[in-house]
Amino acid sequence: MSWRSSSVPATPLLLLITSSGLTFVIGALTFFLLSDFYHHSVLVHESPHQRLDERFYRVLPVDLIKFPSNCSEGIPASDVRDFILDNIFDGTSPYEGFPSNETAGLTRKKRIKGWGAQAPVFERLIQEVQPKVILELGSFLGASAIHMGTKVRQLGLNSTILCVDDFRGWPGFRAKKFTDIRQQHGSVMLLPQFLRNVQFMNLTDLILPIPFSTMGSVSYFCQVGIRPDLIEVDAAHDFHSAWLDINAAYALLSPGGVMFGHDYFNRVNEEGVRRAVDLFAKLKGLRVEPDGKHWILRTV
Ligand SMILES: C[S@@+](CC[C@H](N)C(=O)[O-])C[C@H]1O[C@@H](n2cnc3c(N)ncnc32)[C@H](O)[C@@H]1O
Numbered sequence: 001m002s003w004r005s006s007s008v009p010a011t012p013l014l015l016l017i018t019s020s021g022l023t024f025v026i027g028a029l030t031f032f033l034l035s036d037f038y039h040h041s042v043l044v045h046e047s048p049h050q051r052l053d054e055r056f057y058r059v060l061p062v063d064l065i066k067f068p069s070n071c072s073e074g075i076p077a078s079d080v081r082d083f084i085l086d087n088i089f090d091g092t093s094p095y096e097g098f099p100s101n102e103t104a105g106l107t108r109k110k111r112i113k114g115w116g117a118q119a120p121v122f123e124r125l126i127q128e129v130q131p132k133v134i135l136e137l138g139s140f141l142g143a144s145a146i147h148m149g150t151k152v153r154q155l156g157l158n159s160t161i162l163c164v165d166d167f168r169g170w171p172g173f174r175a176k177k178f179t180d181i182r183q184q185h186g187s188v189m190l191l192p193q194f195l196r197n198v199q200f201m202n203l204t205d206l207i208l209p210i211p212f213s214t215m216g217s218v219s220y221f222c223q224v225g226i227r228p229d230l231i232e233v234d235a236a237h238d239f240h241s242a243w244l245d246i247n248a249a250y251a252l253l254s255p256g257g258v259m260f261g262h263d264y265f266n267r268v269n270e271e272g273v274r275r276a277v278d279l280f281a282k283l284k285g286l287r288v289e290p291d292g293k294h295w296i297l298r299t300v
Helices: 003-007 010-046 054-059 077-088 100-108 120-129 145-154 190-200 214-224 238-254 269-273 273-284
Strands: 133-137 160-165 207-210 230-231 258-261 289-291 292-297
Touching: 010 190, 010 258, 077 160, 077 207, 120 145, 120 230, 120 258, 120 292, 133 145, 133 238, 145 190, 145 207, 160 214, 190 207, 214 230, 230 238, 238 258, 238 273, 258 273, 273 292
Parallel strands: 133 160, 133 230, 160 207, 230 258
Antiparallel strands: 258 292, 289 292
């Protein structure tokens, strides 16, 4: 038998060895990648203090997971109202000369509607924190802000209440319950109606609107040094929006400050609020304190 004929049975053997080798290499690679992925997942879910581990940066761009944490000390609480009037409203209160005849025709004297806006958690935290500056992310028609303003007044405090809202609501919000909120040339009358509600309740000296996006406003506050001691988060409820708001706002809190928000225990939490709160608490090593349908996180 020549060497050629003896090599015929060796070919399948060679193929078998080669393919087993390949299978082994692919298997090993898969195992390595999966275990690396698992390792990172575990880092996120089980080991909060290692979340900024170098290895994490290998797989995610830093900007994706890191939020500003060194906000400027900047502005004393007693100057915050004037700072906002000067820098956002050109030195003139948005309530001055309000409403014009035209705006009055497009709004009502009072049209207040909120969600969980009268919950006991507001009074409890205002009493506990005695806040000088309150920040609300998501104000809509001002129900929760007005409730806070009323409690602040009852408790004899002089808190400045900043209400961040783009005053656009959400796509389609006027379709059912809010058909009466008018729209003109594409501008919905949420901000004017908010102002009218605050005016009606005589709280214009405490409550100021910040008519911009939550992220834009919080970044600005961080940069100029507006440091609230009480923050309520109640803007968009999808995971990514809540995640951004919670991360960015927490960095703003003054030492000893408290952050809280709605939708921890209701239908809406499934959109992502509870997942965002829980993940944030886990990463920061904080305890989530439930209160009714609200969640509370404290600074450490
Ligand atoms: C649930 S409502 C707030 C209700 C209010 N806290 C109350 O109970 O009276 C949510 C508000 O968040 C605002 N909002 C949602 N996403 C926002 C964003 N990214 N920037 C600014 N405002 C936003 C909407 O315009 C809407 O008015």
